[in-house]
Amino acid sequence: MPPTSNPFDPATILEGIRRWVEIETPTDAPEQVNRLASVVTEQYRDLPATIERMAGRSGCGDHLVVRSAWGQDEPGILVLSHLDTVHPMGFIERLPFRIEGDSAFGPGIYDMKGGAYLAYHAFRELCAAQDRSPLGITHMFTSDEEIGSPTSRALIEAEGRKARHVLVTEPARDGGKIVTGRKGVGRFEVFIKGVPAHAGTRPEDGRSAIRELANVIQALEAMNDLKRGVTVNVGVVRGGTRPNVTPEEAYAEVDLRVPGVVDADEFVGRILGLTSRTEGVSVRVTGELNRPPYEKSNSGASLYEHARGLAAELGFELVDTHTGGGSDGNFTAAHTGTLDGLGVDGKGAHTHYEQLYISSLEPRARLLHRLYQTLR
Numbered sequence: 001m002p003p004t005s006n007p008f009d010p011a012t013i014l015e016g017i018r019r020w021v022e023i024e025t026p027t028d029a030p031e032q033v034n035r036l037a038s039v040v041t042e043q044y045r046d047l048p049a050t051i052e053r054m055a056g057r058s059g060c061g062d063h064l065v066v067r068s069a070w071g072q073d074e075p076g077i078l079v080l081s082h083l084d085t086v087h088p089m090g091f092i093e094r095l096p097f098r099i100e101g102d103s104a105f106g107p108g109i110y111d112m113k114g115g116a117y118l119a120y121h122a123f124r125e126l127c128a129a130q131d132r133s134p135l136g137i138t139h140m141f142t143s144d145e146e147i148g149s150p151t152s153r154a155l156i157e158a159e160g161r162k163a164r165h166v167l168v169t170e171p172a173r174d175g176g177k178i179v180t181g182r183k184g185v186g187r188f189e190v191f192i193k194g195v196p197a198h199a200g201t202r203p204e205d206g207r208s209a210i211r212e213l214a215n216v217i218q219a220l221e222a223m224n225d226l227k228r229g230v231t232v233n234v235g236v237v238r239g240g241t242r243p244n245v246t247p248e249e250a251y252a253e254v255d256l257r258v259p260g261v262v263d264a265d266e267f268v269g270r271i272l273g274l275t276s277r278t279e280g281v282s283v284r285v286t287g288e289l290n291r292p293p294y295e296k297s298n299s300g301a302s303l304y305e306h307a308r309g310l311a312a313e314l315g316f317e318l319v320d321t322h323t324g325g326g327s328d329g330n331f332t333a334a335h336t337g338t339l340d341g342l343g344v345d346g347k348g349a350h351t352h353y354e355q356l357y358i359s360s361l362e363p364r365a366r367l368l369h370r371l372y373q374t375l376r
Contacts, residue, residue: 007125008369010361014104016121017356018097020083020113021106025061027084033061033143036083040064040141043120047127060084060151061143065159068123071136077375078138078163078336080156080328081116082145086350095352103346103355114356115169115343115364116141122368133372135164145328148187148290153331160332165303165375167368168329168340171349173321176360179341180304181322182294182330183229184264186256188271188287190216192239195280196248206246207280210239213250215277220254223267229259230267231324257324260293291330296322299337303375307339310370316363342368 023036034056041051041064048069056062061084068076085108087095097106106113119139126133140159142152149156160166173179192213197206223232232254239250256271258264268289276283296304304320311318321341329340345360347353 007128008362008365010358013118013121013361013365014358017104017109017114017117018106020117021097021109022092024087024089024092024107025083025085026088027060027086027144027146029089030056030059030061030143032089033083037062037064037141037143040083040120047124054155056143056151058151063143063152063155064141065155066139066141068133068137070132071134074136075162075164076136076138077133077372078140078159078166078332079119080140080142080166080168080332081119082112082142082328083116084143084146085111085113086146095354099358102358104358105353105355107354110171110344110346110354110356111349112170112343114346114361115171118343118361118365119167119169119368122365122372125369126372131373134374134376137372138163142328148185149328149331152328156328156331160336163332163336166329166332166336166338167342167371168327168338169343170327170329170340171343172341172345172360172364173323176316176345177319177321177341178304178307178339179323179329180296180300180320180339182326182340183257183259183324184261184289184293184330185291185326186258186264186268186271186287186289188254188256188285190252190254190274191284191286192216192250192276193282194246194248194250197246199244199246203246207278208246209250209281210247212276212278212281212283213237213239213252216274216283217252219274220271223270228263230263231257232267232271254287256289258293259322260295264289264293291326292334294327294330294333294338294340297333297337300333300339303337303339306375307367307371310374311363311367314363314366314370318367
């Protein structure tokens, strides 16, 4: 590539993203996630960095931790990315990589292979210029973010506590907004046990688990408080065996989103404290907050202001927002300044029309590069 060429050429970046997108990586296909992890590892081989690969467990793929060869003796920059996607194997036949105008389509291209690749590309350009950032850079690629990071959470929290700044390459929101806050996420299971009976000849002997589940669902739905930013969603229900049998068992899965720690404590307690209204029927609730709220701290606000100034120098406005979706930034924001949504702009995460905007590639890659160059 001639010296005058653009090191952040969008077409070149997009070709790199395409290679990652065309390796499908559902969380529940660890061999596929590991295939991509091997590609990422090879792409870092010729750079001044060490690569640690941690074997996957509990049905998840491997995690990668890439550390710059410099600056590792003091707190530095932690970059968080995930390689797994929600799309099942074979989905790329429905959503093949393609370009239409300013959009490039593909499974996981927006959430978040585009952003993960931008962070890698920015690091490569940093090294190509024989530049050294003031702080060491650690880039973590995990394999299980889309299911709540069960096997990577401890690693993320440990690295986050050692870092001075955390940058998360989840996609931008609403036209390029950066993320400085996310709701906490809770997941719960409800198990209900009633008494079976013949629904026609001995209905008085039965105690319906499904009827009690209806009571529980009403109680959960009544907890929604949009003004406070609290949402409770009963997303899965199961129960019963046959229409002529009073159902003995019923089951539900519940999602909770809360904006702050105080809300989390209150609503986790309320959900776990649900009880039966029907004699002879038991209600048991299990679960927890699996991502704590990511609230905009002083250090997080300072990090955002720094990024906003860099974006202005690059010629675009960086606006921040708070979102209901969780990310691995939820695990670091309580103790380390965290800036999220640094990935590509686009739309359609988790859908059949997922896409990134090609026009966002160069400015977002340059912003990451400048963050590497200037954070202290």
